[in-house]
Each structure stands twice: as structure tokens, then as C-alpha cells.
Amino acid sequence: MYPDVIQQLVVKNDSKIIFLVMDGVGGLAHPDKGGTELQVAKTPNLDALAAKSSCGVFDPVYPGITPGSGPGHFGLFGYDPLTANIGRGVLEAAGIEFKLTGRDVAIRVNFATSDTAGNLVDRRAGRLATEENQRVCAKLRERIDLKDMNVEVFIEPVKEHRAAVVFRGDNLSGDLEDTDPQKTGVPPKAPTATSEEGKKMIPLVTKFLEQAHKILADEPKANTMLLRGFARYVPYPSMEDRYGLNALAVANYPMYRGIALLLGMKLHPITADIRTQFEAVKEQIGNYDFFFVHIKYTDSRGEDGDFDAKVKVIEEVDSLLPILTGINPDVMVVTADHSTPAILKAHSWHPVPVLLRAKYARVDRVSAFNEIDCIAGSLGRQPMVNLMPLVLANSLRLQKYGA
Amino acid sequence: MYPDVIQQLVVKNDSKIIFLVMDGVGGLAHPDKGGTELQVAKTPNLDALAAKSSCGVFDPVYPGITPGSGPGHFGLFGYDPLTANIGRGVLEAAGIEFKLTGRDVAIRVNFATSDTAGNLVDRRAGRLATEENQRVCAKLRERIDLKDMNVEVFIEPVKEHRAAVVFRGDNLSGDLEDTDPQKTGVPPKAPTATSEEGKKMIPLVTKFLEQAHKILADEPKANTMLLRGFARYVPYPSMEDRYGLNALAVANYPMYRGIALLLGMKLHPITADIRTQFEAVKEQIGNYDFFFVHIKYTDSRGEDGDFDAKVKVIEEVDSLLPILTGINPDVMVVTADHSTPAILKAHSWHPVPVLLRAKYARVDRVSAFNEIDCIAGSLGRQPMVNLMPLVLANSLRLQKYGA
Numbered sequence: 001m002y003p004d005v006i007q008q009l010v011v012k013n014d015s016k017i018i019f020l021v022m023d024g025v026g027g028l029a030h031p032d033k034g035g036t037e038l039q040v041a042k043t044p045n046l047d048a049l050a051a052k053s054s055c056g057v058f059d060p061v062y063p064g065i066t067p068g069s070g071p072g073h074f075g076l077f078g079y080d081p082l083t084a085n086i087g088r089g090v091l092e093a094a095g096i097e098f099k100l101t102g103r104d105v106a107i108r109v110n111f112a113t114s115d116t117a118g119n120l121v122d123r124r125a126g127r128l129a130t131e132e133n134q135r136v137c138a139k140l141r142e143r144i145d146l147k148d149m150n151v152e153v154f155i156e157p158v159k160e161h162r163a164a165v166v167f168r169g170d171n172l173s174g175d176l177e178d179t180d181p182q183k184t185g186v187p188p189k190a191p192t193a194t195s196e197e198g199k200k201m202i203p204l205v206t207k208f209l210e211q212a213h214k215i216l217a218d219e220p221k222a223n224t225m226l227l228r229g230f231a232r233y234v235p236y237p238s239m240e241d242r243y244g245l246n247a248l249a250v251a252n253y254p255m256y257r258g259i260a261l262l263l264g265m266k267l268h269p270i271t272a273d274i275r276t277q278f279e280a281v282k283e284q285i286g287n288y289d290f291f292f293v294h295i296k297y298t299d300s301r302g303e304d305g306d307f308d309a310k311v312k313v314i315e316e317v318d319s320l321l322p323i324l325t326g327i328n329p330d331v332m333v334v335t336a337d338h339s340t341p342a343i344l345k346a347h348s349w350h351p352v353p354v355l356l357r358a359k360y361a362r363v364d365r366v367s368a369f370n371e372i373d374c375i376a377g378s379l380g381r382q383p384m385v386n387l388m389p390l391v392l393a394n395s396l397r398l399q400k401y402g403a
Numbered sequence: 404m405y406p407d408v409i410q411q412l413v414v415k416n417d418s419k420i421i422f423l424v425m426d427g428v429g430g431l432a433h434p435d436k437g438g439t440e441l442q443v444a445k446t447p448n449l450d451a452l453a454a455k456s457s458c459g460v461f462d463p464v465y466p467g468i469t470p471g472s473g474p475g476h477f478g479l480f481g482y483d484p485l486t487a488n489i490g491r492g493v494l495e496a497a498g499i500e501f502k503l504t505g506r507d508v509a510i511r512v513n514f515a516t517s518d519t520a521g522n523l524v525d526r527r528a529g530r531l532a533t534e535e536n537q538r539v540c541a542k543l544r545e546r547i548d549l550k551d552m553n554v555e556v557f558i559e560p561v562k563e564h565r566a567a568v569v570f571r572g573d574n575l576s577g578d579l580e581d582t583d584p585q586k587t588g589v590p591p592k593a594p595t596a597t598s599e600e601g602k603k604m605i606p607l608v609t610k611f612l613e614q615a616h617k618i619l620a621d622e623p624k625a626n627t628m629l630l631r632g633f634a635r636y637v638p639y640p641s642m643e644d645r646y647g648l649n650a651l652a653v654a655n656y657p658m659y660r661g662i663a664l665l666l667g668m669k670l671h672p673i674t675a676d677i678r679t680q681f682e683a684v685k686e687q688i689g690n691y692d693f694f695f696v697h698i699k700y701t702d703s704r705g706e707d708g709d710f711d712a713k714v715k716v717i718e719e720v721d722s723l724l725p726i727l728t729g730i731n732p733d734v735m736v737v738t739a740d741h742s743t744p745a746i747l748k749a750h751s752w753h754p755v756p757v758l759l760r761a762k763y764a765r766v767d768r769v770s771a772f773n774e775i776d777c778i779a780g781s782l783g784r785q786p787m788v789n790l791m792p793l794v795l796a797n798s799l800r801l802q803k804y805g806a
Contacts, residue, residue, distance in 0.1 A: 028765055036765075061804060062405050063785060064792030065412070068805035081805065082404045088806035229806060341763070347803055349796040350765050372767055372781065381783030 003080065003242075005401060006389045012244045015330035015395040017290045018281060021076060022317060023069075023256075024299030026339025026352040026371055030307050037298075037307060037342060038353065038370035041314040045321040046334065050355050051367040053332075056379025057351040058387060060338045066349045072337030073259045077292075078243070078388025079236060086262070087174055087231020093164040094258030096156055097267070100233040105172040105201075108229040109155075109163040110180065111136065111222035118187045118224075123180065124161040125221040133157040136222045143215050149204050158254075165227070167204065173197035174232035176205065188226055201230075238264025239290065243392060248287070250280050251294035260292055274316060278323035285327055293324070302340030303347075310342050331395045332357040333387070334369065354379060354387060358394035406483065406645075408804060409792045415647045418733035418798040420693045421684060424479060425720060426472075426659075427702030427743025429755040429774055433710045440701075440710060440745060441756065441773035444717035448724040449737065449772040453758050456735075458769040459782025460754040461790060463741045469752040475740030476662045480695075481646070481791025482639060489665065490577055490634020496567045497661030499559055500670070503636040508575040508604075511632040512558075512566040513583065514539065514625035515591070521627075523587045528624040531564040539625045540566055546618050552607050561657075568630070570607065576600035577635035579608065591629055604633075641667025642693065646795060651690070653683050654697035663695055677719060681726035688730050696727070705743030706750075713745050734798045735760040736790070737772065757782060757790060761797035 027037035034040060060067045061081045070091055071081035089106035100106060111133065113122040128136075137157040146153050151169035158164060175198030179188045191205040205227070216223045239247045241264070249260030250268045257267050268284065271277045274295060281291045295317055301310035325332065336352040353374035364378035375381070379390070392398045430440035437443060463470045464484045473494050474484035492509035503509060514536065516525040531539075540560040549556050554572035561567060578601030582591045594609060596602040608630070619626045642650045644667070652663030653671045660670050671687065674680045677698060684694045698720055704713035728735065735758075742753040756777035767781035778784070782793070795801045 028763060057781075057783065062408075062792070063789040064794075064796035064801060065408065066796065066801060066803045068803050071805040082408055085805050091806050344763055348763065349793070349801070371765060375767065375781055375783065376779065381785070 002389070003078065006078070006392065006398065007242050009398040009401055010242070010244050010392065011397055011399055013395070013397055015289070015397065016285060016327070017245070017331045017391060017395055018293065018324055018327070018329045018333070019076070019291065020293045020295070020324060020332070020334045022295045022298045022314070022334070022336050024302045024338055024340025024347065025314065025336040026341070026348070026350050027302065027310070028341035028343050028350065030343055033307060036371050037302070037310045037314060039372065041311040041318065043314060043318040043369060045318045045325070046355070046369040047367060049321070049325060049332070049334070049357055050369040050373070052363060053355045053357040054361040054379050055356075055364055055366040055369070055374040055377025056354045057371060057374050057381050058335065058354050058379075058384040059351045059381070060384045062383055064349050066347050067338045068347070069255055069337060070259065073256065075384035076335070076337055076387065077239065077263055078385055079263070080385050084236060088229025089164070089174065089231040090233050090262070091255055091258055092158065092162070092229065093156070093166055094262050095254035096158055096164060097257065097261060098154070098156055098164060098166065100166065101168065102233065102235050103168050103170060103172065104233045105167045105174045106231055106233055107165045107227050109165050110226040110228065111161045111163065112188075112224050112226050113221050114187065114224040120181070120184045120186060120188065120224070122221075123184060123226065128161040128222055130157065130159050132222065133160065133163060136216070136219065137163055140212060140215055144208065144211050146204065146208060149207065151204055153208065161222070171200070172232060173201050174230040176201055176230040178226070178228040180226035180228050188224060191227070236262055240264050243388070244397070245290040246288050247290035247292060248284055249292045249294070250277050251292065252277070253294070253296045256294045256296070265292060275320050275323070278320050282323060282327055298336070299340045302342050303345055305342050305345040307342035330358060331391050333391060335387070351381060356390060356394060361394055406481070409481075409795065409801065410645050412801040412804055413645070413647050413795065414800055414802055416798070416800060418692070418800065419688060419730070420648070420734045420794060420798055421696065421727055421730070421732045421736065422479070422694065423696045423698070423727060423735070423737045425698045425701045425717070425737070425739050427705045427741055427750065428717065428739040429742025429744070429751070429753050430705065430713070431744035431746050431753065433746055436710060439774050440705070440713045440717060442775065444714045444721065446717060446721040446772060448721045448728070449758070450770060452724070452728060452735070452737070452760055453772040453776070454770040455766060456758045456760040457764040457782050458759075458767060458772070458777040458780025459757045460774065460777050460784050461738065461757050461782075461787040462754045462784070463787045465786055467752050469750050470741045471750065472658055472740060473662065476659065478787035479738070479740055479790065480642065480666055481788055482666070483788050487639060491632025492567070492577070492634040493636045493665070494658055494661055495561065495565070495632065496559070496569055497665050498657035499561055499567060500660065500664060501557070501559055501567060501569065503569065504571065505636065505638050506571050506573060506575065507636045508570045508577045509634055509636055510568045510570075510630050512568050513629040513631065514564045514566065515627050515629050516624050517590065517627040521590045523584065523589060523591065523627070525624075526583065526587060526629065527564040531624055533560065533562050535625065536560040536563065536566060539619070539622060543615060543618055547611065547614050549607065549611060552610065554607060556611065564625070574603075575635060576604050577633040579604055579633040581629070581631040583629035583631050591627060594630070639665055643667050646791070647800070648693040649691050650693040650695060651687055652695045652697070653680050654695065655680070656697070656699045659697045659699070668695060678723055678726070681723050685726060685730055688732075701739070702743045705745050706748055708745050708748040710745035733761060734794050736794060738790070754784060759793060759797060764797055
């Protein structure tokens with residue numbers, strides 16, 4: 001209901017919206033550091049911006065749910081992550097900018113090594129060199145043939161031992177379990193369906209694997225493959241369709257570029273560092289309505305459990321922030337797709353701070369951008385899927401509802 | 404969707420969760436006492452715990468709704484009280500630990516006294532002695548016969564003038580109005596249906612009442628009965644089914660024991676006082692995952708309108724709290740099923756304070772456990788049905804959602 005009403009109210013104008021997403025920036029207090037990563041980091045620019053903004057804390061999905069990157073970002077852009085959950089295979093294919101269609105099932109592949117008895121000895125094929133991966137994929141692509149099953153197959157290398165396989169045909173299903181047994185010393189699992197629809201896929205997947213194993217038999221490392229994250233691609237309405245927004249993603253990591261592509265954003269070429277990312281926004285400001293700027297390393301350092309390094313990334317972003325604020329966009333948002341507390345070394349369920357700066361944002365008393373101060377902000381605590389309607393409202397892109 | 408997703412994410416581990424429920428503890432400021440019951444009570448242990456916890460205020464059902472004990476507790480355990488509202492008859496039967504089945508309609512009975520004209524003179528049969536009630540129920544049980552209607556009937560005494568009747572058969576409905584006219588000087592109301600399905604019950608209920616009135620005709624006090632809270636029993640998925648939690652209820656009052664039973668909890672034998680309740684948790688900590696500890700007298704003193712006595716109960720709980728905190732559970736929650744402000748002498752719609760202590764709980768600046776301080780907590784204001792997902796997350800019993 002709510003998303004439908006929002007979509008009906010949308011109007012276009014020439015306002016500019018910048019979404020600065022510090023991946024996993026939400027944290028927890030470190031027992032020896034005197035606060036969370038955001039509290040400990042020296043962030044004079046973020047704090048000054050918070051003082052002029054509406055602040056709040058938002059649950060990426062719903063309270064208690066720890067999101068993967070897919071649901072985390074879907075929520076950010078106003079797509080309900082409970083209904084629009086995206087499969088791992090689709091994310092993998094999107095991450096290499098493969099153009100999926102509504103007839104596709106995408107699968108994430110790990111090349112692996114098995115012994116003569118067929119038991120796995122290395123689930124990552126010795127972290128195969130990417131060039132080897134490309135060679136192996138070319139060989140498979142040339143010789144795999146599923147035409148008699150009325151299915152087209154695409155085999156695309158990713159990095160190291162990872163690849164993406166896409167089946168294209170009518171009435172395909174993604175309802176299959178991973179064939180990866182998650183351990184060595186045993187053979188890959190046979191394809192298994194999780195629904196009646198999935199059962200119809202078994203002959204296709206079995207035939208694909210039989211052909212692939214023959215083709216790979218003489219490979220020294222990549223002599224088998226594990227299929228993971230089977231997912232049918234259901235196209236999402238784009239940001240343009242839903243919000244009338246011409247959006248640019250300034251993101252350097254495949255998964256986030258993939259998500260942006262799935263939502264109809266254009267992709268900026270990969271940039272060298274955060275400074276060049278921010279400068280890219282400045283250069284492109286006349287050409288797009290909406291800018292998704294993705295900072296990866298806050299999440300990476302959180303997953304490493306390196307509190308101090310995460311603080312440093314936050315401080316680097318803060319020091320470069322004037323490049324973005326200097327553009328003076330109509331709406332500026334700073335937030336995260338989820339928390340990745342360094343003390344937990346993993347994504348977590350904790351809500352993330354949100355800062356929304358706009359001419360008509362109701363400024364509250366929050367003057368520090370962190371998880372604890374933002375609790376007292378004028379946005380309160382909400383599910384993240386509510387943020388995009390607030391952004392549209394603040395950019396005066398939503399008409400009045402009802403007479 | 405949200406509850407379904409939570410259920411899909413559940414994993415088991417050996418964490419321990421304690422839920423301390425101070426029934427009706429939420430209050431309102433008394434004009435002469437300088438605060439709410441929780442603010443006025445000296446609670447050094449609760450306050451110290453709050454200082455190390457995530458705090459918030461939760462709406463038992465939704466804003467403005469004053470819950471009965473059923474919906475209040477359903478929300479606590481993550482069962483949406485708007486969709487899983489439980490009938491009064493089912494609560495009454497569960498409270499005497501009657502084992503309901505999916506073919507049952509349960510009814511709460513008041514024995515009453517009527518005059519020779521059939522008009523009620525006492526709606527509680529002079530608060531019949533429980534022993535008399537047992538005798539009357541035995542007499543009814545022996546002689547009531549609904550076999551020709553393909554219905555089995557159970558008649559169980561509760562306390563004083565109260566009993567429970569259960570009809571067991573196919574396609575029974577609970578869609579009937581109370582026959583209690585809520586006043587004397589008039590006869591009991593005739594059975595009236597509130598739906599088409601309920602209409603099919605009229606012959607059964609009429610026949611049951613005709614037989615009962617004949618059997619009771621010679622009783623000096625209990626010569627009639629009022630039927631209340633007709634409710635078909637729809638079995639709920641248990642805490643084990645939904646959360647993988649092996650739960651123990653340490654509750655001394657029938658209704659709460661009944662609710663626990665309906666959700667698949669085991670029941671600890673009734674204990675003498677709050678100290679023995681808490682010690683029971685300590686003794687049983689190795690045998691269960693989840694402990695529901697129910698304190699009744701905060702609610703009772705609130706309903707009495709006795710502000711000072713409610714304060715005293717809170718202080719007693721506080722003084723004994725170290726027995727529970729000394730167990731050092733992985734997740735400790737202190738909250739209530741609803742508010743019962745002494746100045747209102749009744750359940751109310753006001754949200755209740757929540758304290759959640761866990762290793763990875765985001766500690767906020769709240770350092771006093773009461774309705775006003777907890778507003779500034781990191782949990783914000785939420786519907787109570789969100790608490791259980793947060794508890795599961797904090798006990799690391801929820802996997803990541805999506806890739």
C-alpha cells in the first residue's frame with residue numbers, strides 16, 4: 001500500500017539527491033575504546049552536517065534481522081527487502097554486469113578439485129588464477145550444449161575460482177539446493193529441488209553437470225564445479241519507473257554495482273579511491289538526479305574485526321565530505337546498509353544512523369553522527385524502507401495525497 | 404512476512420534467555436508521589452542493569468490498545484496479538500491445564516442464582532465455595548449427554564463460581580455472544596450467534612443449557628449458569644516450532660500458566676514466592692533455553708489502585724534481581740505485558756519499558772529502568788511483537804538474511 005501510494009504521488013523536478021552509503025558503518029562500543037567506531041572517530045564534518053540535519057536510526061530490514069548486502073541495499077532504495085529478497089546467483093551475475101532477462105535462472109559457481117574417486121579435495125580449486133578461470137569458462141562455453149532441452153546457457157568467469165552460470169529458457173525455476181557440501185572428502189551433492197517447480201529443473205542441471213564434468217576431466221585444478229545460490233531473476237521496477245529518478249551509482253565493488261544495475265541505475269566507471277569517487281559525483285552532478293555513492297571499506301574493516309582501521313576509514317570519509325557537501329545537493333543522506341561492528345566481525349541486526357540534510361528537513365538537536373546520538377533525532381526509529389519516501393518528500397518530488 | 408522470515412532464519416545454540424515479566428508494571432505519575440511507580444521505587448539493581456542494557460518502550464499491541472493478559476503475553480513471545488488473539492474460554496481452559504485439541508470450543512462458565520421466575524439474583528452464586536463448584540460440576544458431568552449431537556462435553560471446575568466447559572466435535576464454532584446479561588433482575592440471555600457458522604451452534608448450546616438447568620434445578624445457589632467467552636481453539640505453533648526454544652514457565656497464576664502451555668512451554672511447579680521463583684530459574688538453567696518468569700503482584704496492586712503497595716512489589720523484585728543476574732544469562736529481558744497504572748486501577752494502553760541485556764546489545768545512555776528514561780533508549784518505541792526477534796538476534800540464534 002505505502003509503496004504504491006508513494007509511486008502514485010511522484011513528480012519530477014530538477015532536484016539533486018546524494019546518498020552516501022558507508023557500508024556496515026554501524027557499530028558497537030569497544031570495551032577499551034570508549035564508544036562505537038563512529039563515536040571514537042573524529043568526524044567534525046559529519047557532526048556539523050548532523051547538526052543541520054534530521055537524524056534517526058533505521059532498521060535495515062526489520063528489528064533483529066541481520067541483512068546480507070542485497071536486502072540491506074534494497075531497503076536503502078525503498079524496495080521492501082522482505083518481499084524483494086534477491087538470490088545469490090542473481091547478485092553474482094549482476095555483479096559482473098551480465099544483462100539478465102525475465103527468462104533467466106542465475107547460479108553462482110565455485111570451481112573445485114576432486115580426487116579420482118570424485119571426492120572434493122579443494123572447494124576453491126586452489127583459488128584458481130582468474131586467467132585460468134577465464135580459460136576454463138571459454139572451454140565450457142564452447143562445448144556445453146543444452147539446445148535439445150530448449151535452454152540457452154551462459155558461463156561467465158568472475159574472480160579466482162568463482163563463475164556465474166545463467167540458464168535462459170521458459171518456465172525455469174531457481175528452487176534448488178546448493179550442490180556444495182561445504183566440506184571436503186565427500187563428492188558434490190546431487191541437484192535437489194526445494195519445490196515441485198524445482199523438480200522440473202533436475203534433468204537440465206544433471207545434464208549440464210555431466211557435460212561439464214567431461215569437459216573439465218583433464219583439468220589439473222578445476223576438474224569439478226559446485227553450484228550455489230540458484231535464483232530465478234524477477235526484474236524489479238527501476239528507480240526511474242518508481243521514482244522518476246535518473247540515478248548514477250558511484251560504486252567500485254562488483255556486488256554493489258550489480259545491485260545498482262538491477263535497480264536501473266547507470267554505473268560510473270570504477271574510480272581509484274574515495275576522493276575520486278566524490279569528485280566523480282561533482283563532475284556528473286548535472287547529468288543525473290540521484291547519486292548512490294558506496295564506500296566499501298567501513299564494512300571490510302568491521303568484518304576484519306579491526307576497530308581502529310574502521311575508525312580510520314570513517315575519518316577519511318569525513319575529511320573528504322566537503323567535496324560532496326560543497327555541491328550543495330537538495331537532499332544529502334549519509335547512512336549505511338547495515339551494521340558491521342568490529343567486535344562482532346560480521347554483519348549485525350543493529351539499526352544504522354541516518355542523517356538527512358535538506359532545505360525543509362526538520363532540524364533536531366542531534367549534533368554528532370553516531371548510533372547513540374541519532375536515537376534522539378527527529379526521524380526516530382524506522383524501517384529503512386521508509387527512508388526513500390522521506391528523501392522524495394524532502395526533494396519536493398511527492399505531491400499531496402488526497403484532497 | 405516478518406514472522407515467516409524470522410522463523411526461516413532460526414538456528415539453535417546453547418544460549419540462555421531469561422524473560423522477567425512484571426505484570427502491569429508500567430504506570431503513570433501519581434500527583435503526590437513525584438513520579439510513576441517505577442520512578443518512585445528504589446531499584447538500584449534494575450537501574451544498574453539498565454545502564455548496561457539496550458532500553459526502549461514497547462506498545463503491547465499497538466498504540467492506544469489496552470490489552471488483556473492474553474494479547475499482552477502473546478506479543479511478548481512474538482505472536483502477533485492482532486492475528487493470534489485468544490478467546491477467553493480457551494484461556495480459562497488452558498489455565499486449569501486442560502489439554503485442548505483442534506476440535507474444541509471452550510467456554511467460561513459462571514454459576515449463578517436465579518429466582519423462580521428465572522431472573523438472576525446473583526451472577527456469581529454467592530461466590531460459591533470451590534468444593535461446592537466441584538460437586539456441581541461432577542453432577543453435571545455425570546448427567547449431561549450430547550452424544551446424539553456427535554459432541555463430547557467436558558465440564559471442569561475452576562475457583563469459586565467459575566468453571567470451564569469444552570465442546571469437542573467436528574466443525575464447531577466459537578462465534579456466539581455471552582449469555583451473561585451483566586446485571587441481575589433479568590434472565591440469562593438466549594444463545595445468540597455472531598456469524599453464520601455460529602448459528603449452527605445454537606441447537607447444541609440450547610440443548611446443553613436445557614439439560615444443565617434441569618440438573619441444577621434443585622441447587623440452592625448454583626441453579627443456573629452464564630456462558631462467556633465462547634472460543635474455538637486454534638492450536639498455535641509452539642516456541643519450539645517457531646524459535647527452536649525449549650521454554651520453561653516459572654509462573655504461579657493459572658492464566659499465565661495456561662498461556663505458557665498454549666505456546667508449548669513446560670510448567671515449573673508453583674513456587675512459594677518471588678525468591679523461590681528466581682531460585683527455580685537458577686536450578687533449572689541447564690535444562691531449558693528460555694525462562695518466562697511471571698510476577699503477578701505488580702498488576703494486582705495496580706488494579707487495587709494501591710500505588711505504594713505496587714512500589715513495594717517492584718522493590719522486592721529489585722532486591723531479589725541479583726539471583727537472576729547472577730546466573731549471567733546470554734540475554735536478560737525485563738519488561739511487562741502491559742501497564743496497570745495505580746491511578747487508573749486498570750490495565751491501560753501505555754507502552755511498557757523494556758530492558759535487554761546481552762553481550763552485543765547496543766548500550767545506550769539510559770541508567771534508570773522506568774517508563775520515562777527508557778524513551779531515550781536504543782530500542783526506541785516499537786510494537787512488542789518485535790521484541791522476540793531482537794532477543795533471538797541477541798542470542799545469536801538468527802542467521803543472516805539474504806546474500
